[in-house]
Amino acid sequence: MAQVNYFLTEEQQMIVDLARQIAIEKIIPVRAELDREERFPAEIMKDLAQADLFGLYIPEEYGGLAKGCFENCLAVEQLAYGCIAVTTTFAASALGGYPILLFGSDEQKARYLPDIASGRRLVAFGLTEANAGSDAARIQTTAVEDGDYWVINGTKQWITSGGEAEIYTIIAMTDKKKGPRGATAFIVEKGDPGFGFGKKERKMGLMASSTRELLFNDCRIPKWRMLGNRGQGFILAMKTLDLARPGIGAIGVGLAQAALDEAVKYARQRIQFDQPIISFQAIQHMLADMATKIEAARALVYSVARTIDAGARDFAKLSAMAKVFATDTAMQVTTDAVQILGGYGYMKDYPVEKMMRDAKVLQIYEGTNQIMRNIIGKALNKEYAKR
Amino acid sequence: MNIVVCIKQVPDTKSVHFDIERGTLVREGIEATINPFDLHALEAGLQIRDVCGGEVIALSMGPPQAEDALREALSLGADRGILLSDRAFAGADTLATTYTLARAIDRLGPVDLVLCGRQAIDGDTAQVGPGLATRLGIPCVTSVSTLEVLDDRKTMHLRRVCEEGYDLIEVEIPALLTVMASLNTPRLPSLKGKIRARKAEIPVWGVQELGAEPGRVGLMGSPTQVVSTSVPKFEARREMLEGSPEGQVEALVARLKEAGVL
Numbered sequence A: 001m002a003q004v005n006y007f008l009t010e011e012q013q014m015i016v017d018l019a020r021q022i023a024i025e026k027i028i029p030v031r032a033e034l035d036r037e038e039r040f041p042a043e044i045m046k047d048l049a050q051a052d053l054f055g056l057y058i059p060e061e062y063g064g065l066a067k068g069c070f071e072n073c074l075a076v077e078q079l080a081y082g083c084i085a086v087t088t089t090f091a092a093s094a095l096g097g098y099p100i101l102l103f104g105s106d107e108q109k110a111r112y113l114p115d116i117a118s119g120r121r122l123v124a125f126g127l128t129e130a131n132a133g134s135d136a137a138r139i140q141t142t143a144v145e146d147g148d149y150w151v152i153n154g155t156k157q158w159i160t161s162g163g164e165a166e167i168y169t170i171i172a173m174t175d176k177k178k179g180p181r182g183a184t185a186f187i188v189e190k191g192d193p194g195f196g197f198g199k200k201e202r203k204m205g206l207m208a209s210s211t212r213e214l215l216f217n218d219c220r221i222p223k224w225r226m227l228g229n230r231g232q233g234f235i236l237a238m239k240t241l242d243l244a245r246p247g248i249g250a251i252g253v254g255l256a257q258a259a260l261d262e263a264v265k266y267a268r269q270r271i272q273f274d275q276p277i278i279s280f281q282a283i284q285h286m287l288a289d290m291a292t293k294i295e296a297a298r299a300l301v302y303s304v305a306r307t308i309d310a311g312a313r314d315f316a317k318l319s320a321m322a323k324v325f326a327t328d329t330a331m332q333v334t335t336d337a338v339q340i341l342g343g344y345g346y347m348k349d350y351p352v353e354k355m356m357r358d359a360k361v362l363q364i365y366e367g368t369n370q371i372m373r374n375i376i377g378k379a380l381n382k383e384y385a386k387r
Numbered sequence B: 001m002n003i004v005v006c007i008k009q010v011p012d013t014k015s016v017h018f019d020i021e022r023g024t025l026v027r028e029g030i031e032a033t034i035n036p037f038d039l040h041a042l043e044a045g046l047q048i049r050d051v052c053g054g055e056v057i058a059l060s061m062g063p064p065q066a067e068d069a070l071r072e073a074l075s076l077g078a079d080r081g082i083l084l085s086d087r088a089f090a091g092a093d094t095l096a097t098t099y100t101l102a103r104a105i106d107r108l109g110p111v112d113l114v115l116c117g118r119q120a121i122d123g124d125t126a127q128v129g130p131g132l133a134t135r136l137g138i139p140c141v142t143s144v145s146t147l148e149v150l151d152d153r154k155t156m157h158l159r160r161v162c163e164e165g166y167d168l169i170e171v172e173i174p175a176l177l178t179v180m181a182s183l184n185t186p187r188l189p190s191l192k193g194k195i196r197a198r199k200a201e202i203p204v205w206g207v208q209e210l211g212a213e214p215g216r217v218g219l220m221g222s223p224t225q226v227v228s229t230s231v232p233k234f235e236a237r238r239e240m241l242e243g244s245p246e247g248q249v250e251a252l253v254a255r256l257k258e259a260g261v262l
Helices: A010-037 A042-050 A069-082 A084-103 A106-118 A176-182 A233-269 A281-309 A316-346 A352-362 A369-385 B036-052 B064-076 B094-107 B128-136 B191-199 B245-258
Strands: A123-126 A142-146 A149-160 A167-173 A183-189 A195-200 A211-222 B002-006 B009-011 B017-019 B024-026 B032-034 B055-061 B080-084 B113-117 B140-149 B155-162 B165-172 B175-179
Touching (some): A010 A042, A084 A149, A106 A167, A149 A183, A167 A211, B094 B128, B113 B128
Parallel strands (some): B140 B175
């Protein structure tokens, strides 16, 4: 039967095939164990590095493949088909790497990007704090100049790959009274004096991803570690998130597809009332809605990613749409998959309960889906004001 | 170290099936893949190259589509691939195959190490490795399950699996090894490797390029003739034995004797 043709190039198809192969051969066989033991997927990160996937979005001069947002979406969609905790660990490295790519000096790029592209060093992005979630401008971590150094104090919360990553791009206040314009980005390395990690958080899902606090206690870093200009930190964070959000949408698409596959497979072989339950319209209609929403989400995510790669500016609204629609779809599809598997779906013996637990975070991280709607709403107001 | 890895393209075991009437493998529309043991041979070659330097050459004899297997080897990290393909090579048994492979390796110049899978999963003869070593006049160690290259980069310590244990073997290059699946875990392809593999030129050598004697290749050079192939019929029956454990054992022994198993 025909599938939607997204007109992938030969190289894009290679990325899909390779990421799919990794999901099937390396991720799916261990995902339940990683989830149960809350174990960081270090081995799989090595596989992804060997496959060159960490370098997808990084220019060739730094050892990458110079691909765009779209190729990144293709890769994470397939990896998410296997496990989104593993995929989040992979994607977090891009989230931490984008600021260096977008705002780094030539020296900073030359120093960090080759290691990021090869996967030798993982990166993490540190913005969120206990009192600064959706209201990211409320961050309280400070950075103060002291001769040739910056001295950082404060605590970052819920940082993906905290403790596991070697490189951290973080946002701290350098001029508190300036509000959002007083935030600046910095590169911190594991091992810097005064830099440590809090306890590992216990979560609802996303178990294989390490989520920890970053603790800065008079952390001294050399001056050249400032990323971008002083006061540019908030813009840097927003630009980074705008670029990364279609990827979160793609993770939602991959996860939802995996849940649909499980649900259809089960509905075809589960016999009740002397027939497979897929013969019941109640089940058919659920599956039909799931499949249709997934395809719509995929088409939206791909279109937005391609628009970004074509050089669009001011695409916050589009990124937010891709993220909100695809991740709401993932939540609904995984929930319905559990419903279709019934009692079995609720058991840990089947993969859909993990998928449902994992899906929830997609509606929360990298900007809650409420914030996504704010972004879309504000953009609409602005667009229509110009008419 | 210059390393040649011999690879064979075989039908994918996940999709292969038999034509019971004709007694042959159904090959049409079946995906082909690298013989799984050969992937372990390739991985061994890549690991040695990554430490010792040199190059890994993937060598395959087969129809033109065997080029796909060589491209896969390139995507995994082989430096180059050479396809031995000629209508005259068709129908080769292991004698003709080893002759053809040996001609190609001679043509490549000095080679330090030849690696093969323990056997191919379609023919299952396990003869090509030892036969090739004989023709090349180099030592052969079969069924290698561990491998260590010593610091002199000439001596290797190997473990060869036997029926009741293993032999520890020291061998100096040049040598030929056939490897077990337990030797290593084949790596995944890389994106850069895949992109490179797609563009790579794969030379095709035939009878002429190899300077081979036409009577020694393919069907002409193969004393082995397959007279017929048949698919064994499997019949599954089930019988539950009941009663006391002693009674069940007696009944079971009687059944096995009846069936000629005991």
